[in-house]
Amino acid sequence: MLMVNSKSGFGELTDAEILAEVAAGDIDAYGKIVGRYRGRLYNFVFRFVSEKETAEDIVQETFLRAFRKRKEYKAIANFSTWLFTIAGNLAKSELRRRKRWRLFSLHRDDESDTGMELPDETYRPDKVAESSLADDQIHDAIASLPENYRQVILLRDVEGMSYQEIAEIVDCPVGTVKSRVNRARLKLQQKLKNEGRDVGLEV
Amino acid sequence: MTYEAFEEKISAYLDDELSPIARTEMERKAAECEDCRVLLKDMKALKERLTRLPQAQPSAGFNFELRSHLLMAVAKENQMSHRVRRVFFGSTMRTITTLAAAVILGLGLTNVVQDQISSIPVVQATAEDADFLLTPAQPASAIDHRGALERLSQQSRRLDGKLYRNSQDSGRVDTMLNRQKRMSPWLKSQDVKQIPVSF
Incomplete structure (x- = not known):
């Protein structure tokens, strides 16, 4: 039977120690896990899908799925990697869903005048107001990368993960990940250079 | 080393994953190739810039x-x-x-x-039992259980009937004796012999 009680003073418990509490049915212990990974996960997913609401939904779903599997925590070697794997897969599914919807919309648009109108991604005043232009331009350049490159460059250069961790998340050999990261960096650098934007790349 | 080879190893160089020899070779190439030098500078800047991207936060x-x-x-x-x-x-x-x-x-x-x-043990039918058995005495093996039970119940009914008749008869005898007793003074006075009781 699960219980809901308040508990404070976790100190510097490891993920495994907190997860043992969660597995015993303490939801508030899970709050510590949420606090620990919420920011990083959201940042990763937001930069992956480029939509705040969708990113929030995906992160919520990630934490929810991880919570539902709390009986299997002992079998999970690296909890943080596992969380990023769930989030990454959900984000990819969302991108594929969007792509299908876009194709469907374009098809409908061709057939009749009543087709859905695609949002203009090039002009987003909300984003301009929220952050500096340079950050935004880099964000857009990352968002324009192919899915596989985008995921690894975010995990490596934005989240600062090791190649080994990324290999676990994307379920690929380390060599493949290294190669992908290199290509992603080259593409991104090329993109920013071609667009002639001064995004503060000068060291 | 070609420009393409330089490009392929540039991330490994930036991530400090090359052997000292390969590292030196990369630096030598950058020194002698203008494009390689520019690429290295841009890639370093990009990598550093990405780590400085502000962290997006979820809503309150x-x-x-x-x-x-x-x-x-x-x-x-x-x-x-x-x-x-x-x-x-x-x-x-x-x-x-x-x-x-x-x-x-x-x-x-x-x-x-x-x-x-x-x-239930099967008893060998004897001559004494023959009276009560519907069928003549048979070897034990030939008598089936159901038949034996049937015969036993019939035997029991027969005995019951006999007992009932006996009790009825004894009642009748009692009545006759009592009547004799009641009549005895009169019989004595009339000098009549007692009537023998018999069936």
């Missing part, structure tokens, strides 16, 4: 919303486990279990009765 209501989802998940799980318990131990299941138990008990009792019937 994120925690509250997540907590409600978690509580709902817990409630759903509890409801599911309750439903499972109800299915396995609910009233319908209880009735089925009781019926099953009754059937099993019934079958068990039938087996016990059959075992007891089969364990």
Whole structure:
């Protein structure tokens, strides 16, 4: 039977120690896990899908799925990697869903005048107001990368993960990940250079 | 080293994953190739810039919303486990279990009765028994259990009938004796001999 009680003073418990509490049915212990990974996960997913609401939904779903599997925590070697794997897969599914919807919309648009109108991604005043232009331009350049490159460059250069961790998340050999990261960096650098934007790349 | 080879190893160089020899070779190439030098400078800047990207944060209501989802998940799980318990131990299941138990008990009792019937010893019919048996005496092996039981019950009925008739007769004798006793003074006075009682 699960219980809901308040508990404070976790100190510097490891993920495994907190997860043992969660597995015993303490939801508030899970709050510590949420606090620990919420920011990083959201940042990763937001930069992956480029939509705040969708990113929030995906992160919520990630934490929810991880919570539902709390009986299997002992079998999970690296909890943080596992969380990023769930989030990454959900984000990819969302991108594929969007792509299908876009194709469907374009098809409908061709057939009749009543087709859905695609949002203009090039002009987003909300984003301009929220952050500096340079950050935004880099964000857009990352968002324009192919899915596989985008995921690894975010995990490596934005989240600062090791190649080994990324290999676990994307379920690929380390060599493949290294190669992908290199290509992603080259593409991104090329993109920013071609667009002639001064995004503060000068060291 | 070609420009393409330089490009391929540039991330390994930036991530400090090259051997000292390969590292030196990269630096030598950058020194002699203008494009390689520019690429190295841009890539270094990009890598550094990416680490400085501000961290996006979820909205203020994120925690509250997540907590409600978690509580709902817990409630759903509890409801599911309750439903499972109800299915396995609910009233319908209880009735089925009781019926099953009754059937099993019934079958068990039938087996016990059959075992007891089969364990009734078969007695060799004798000349004395012949009187009460419907059929002439037969070897024990030829007498089946059901027939033996039937015969025993008939024998019992016959004995009952006999006893009943005896009791009736004895009652009749009693009545006659009493009447004789009542009449004896008169008979004596009339000098009449007692009537013998016989069937």
